[in-house]
Amino acid sequence: MNAELKSTHGLAPLAAVPLVSTGDSSHDAWRTAARGRLIAGGLPTPRDDAWKYSSLNLIQRRDLSPCTDYSVPAQLLASLPERQGVTFVCINGQLIAELSSGALPAGVRYTPLNDLFDSPIGAMQARLRADDSADQRLKLLNAVCCTSGVAFDVSAHQTPVEPVHLVHIATHHGHYPRTLVTLQAGSRLNLIEYYLSMDDSNSVSVPVTDIQIEHGAALQHTTLGLAGANSVVYADVTAHVGPDASYVHRSLELGGLATRLDLKVHLDARGAEATLNGLLLADKTRQIDIRTSMEHRAPNTTSSQTYRGVANDRGRGSYDGKVVVHRGAAKSDSRQSSRNLLLGPKAEIDARPQLEINADDVKCSHGATTGSIDEEVLFYLLSRGIDHDTARALLIFAFTDDVIATLTDPALRHAVEKRVLASLPTAALIRDFVQ
């Protein structure tokens, strides 16, 4: 898998960066060794199957050393949608207490990762590491460079109503946030994450999120990608879903120069369930690469994946969705739908809906389409007296609504709609219709 790893430049300066001590000597030793392997092995190239559709060339010349500047870009915060509940704001991975607001709901515990590091991390170690494969290369980069992060823990049977907002701001250079989320048995949480940076920022964000959902617990997890025009985000999310537990992930990729999401969900026990929804908006020269991997490891597990992509101008969107049904995972049920609109002559859409089925009593299906706007539907609107450009804009907007409609928070939904509208070339024509 990692036979093709090369091109070490970009990583070499990391050798000179002092690693922040975690307070756990064995983990510190692991990090030092991992850094050596990382620099020697380099970054994956497009010849690695896992990196076929997202080029790491973009970051070859960028400074990847962790940024330790925590000054506040105030205008970014003003651009956030209205929020209820508690908001945590992290700048370059560091929690900034004076920017955070609201009170933590009962039952939700929050620990800065630095505090976790103060004691031997023991059982946490596995959740803080990554292996050397091409798949996990960027995760390994985070594991080595991460300076701080946050951990949320929801106590058993606590079901707070208010969401928890987590805002990640990158200013420049490397940005390595790490988030651990643990939901104890029977609990619930609604977590909304935002990725922000300034348009002139050259930041490279490599966030890693590790999620454990215990028996009967339910996590709603939404990530809103609003990075600046020159920022790069390579996110890695791993979720382990326990018996009768459920995980809902929605990703709205609306910004950045390049965004990649590696989303791995393990349905580890009977009755586990996961729903993944995503919207990719690849206009201008934006590259968006979403990779989901759904592992059905136990019987009676259910998953669904719904992704919608729009590529315009020179944008490139890709969706690689893999569903693996392991031996013995009988009565697994998985559905996947990937639909893509290709609007510009220089734009590109790549789709790779994969199935690996190793049990016979399962129901698995996927569908993927790529094309332009349906002429018949367009004709219907034209025949109702709507002009061509308005009809087209309406249809593009409606196409994205499959995913936007799954957002339960009205303020969030409104903010996303506004952002999608702004990206449409003829938004002015339909603003009155849809807002």
Add this chain to the structure above:
Amino acid sequence: MASTPHDLDNLVAQKYQHGFVTDIESDTVPPGLDEDLIRLISAKKKEPQFLLDWRLKSYRHWQTMQEPHWAHARYPAIDYQSISYYSAPKAKTDGPKTLADVDPKLLATYDKLGVPLHERARLAGVAVDAVFDSVSVATTFKDRLSRAGVVFCPFSEAVQLHPKLIEQYLGSVVPTTDNFYAALNSAVFTDGSFVYIPKGVRCPMELSTYFRINAANTGQFERTLIIADEGSHVSYLEGCTAPMRDENQLHAAVVELVALNDATIKYSTVQNWYPGDENGLGGIYNFVTKRGECRGDRSRISWTQVETGSAITWKYPSCVLLGNHSVGEFYSVAVANHYQQADTGTKMIHIGKNTRSTIVSKGISAGHANNSYRGLVKVAASADGARNYTQCDSLLMGSECGAHTFPYIEVKNPSATVEHEATTSKISEDQLFYCLQRGLSQEDAINMIVNGFCKSVFKELPMEFAVEAQNLLAVSLEGAVG
């Protein structure tokens, strides 16, 4: 579900019907591969210099290549030096002129396979260019074909008779550098079939080749080249069976198709090589490169395959749609039972305007087998109005088998429409119950359901192949469901 374990055990244990070795003296070189061997093959074939140079160039490039391991298959490493690269049935004179000259044992072999050459030739009107190991021994209906101007002959003969065509087209679809197995084939291929259909000619009969691997330890490296000139039409049938043996045999064929303006090539395959026994021992390794180029406007290439054999299948018949309004089609049924591993699919590369492609793939897995569909649909920025429809369905029989789908869809033209859908299922108890309740036996019911599952592919096969394919499917899957 009601089951009769005793009968099923018998059926599962059923021996490969076509397993036997014909005892014919073979002219076989010792195992090993080097430049001298390539020179020897070329000399034995009395080849012109350009072909020897081409072989040597391929061999030198092959040495720089790494064996690919991305397929969803596991097998022990192949020792390319332990394979004998040349084996020819010993010539009695300078080769048989008519069927009567052919070694009677050879003909008996075809009889056992249910391919009575002379009978089939007379009754079915099919010309058979039978490849026995590496040298073609009998060709029929040459007269009738030559009256139409059609060239259908063993590759080695074409090298002597039509060197210009060979030089022009050989390697123009699958370059020697294309992949590991294609490079190996280009270096050491011994024979195969050559077809040329002149302008405006509709080939008067279906062309058929029966391949057969016979002598122990000889890899078979076939080379097929079909050229359909402007406005011509040809339907080509390829069918395979092989004798039983415990050693793995390597087969790395290359098939190249060229369709010029308004030409149509229909290429049908029934592949039933020895798949290994019920413990996964033995069986053929089938690493084949098949590709067609629709070079002309309104040309059409259609691949239809029924794959039931081989321990490992690695095969992606592809279409490069260069001409405007050209059409590519791929219809496939792949059956994997016991420990078979099939990794097969297609590539449709849309380059010309208004090009269309259809992919229908039906995979059936039983026993401990793994069956993968791997395909690429690529629409280049130049392919205005391109259209693709892909359907991949998998049927699983038993809890130990696997069915996998790895499609790649890459679209760079906004006026293109590409659709892909895939489903995975097993034979439902409702369907089975309905059939049993109508008085069908369980085996018959399963056969009927499986044949229904594959129908959209079978209807694309030429008639005689369709019948054979249905029987083959029934034999391959008997006892697979309990």
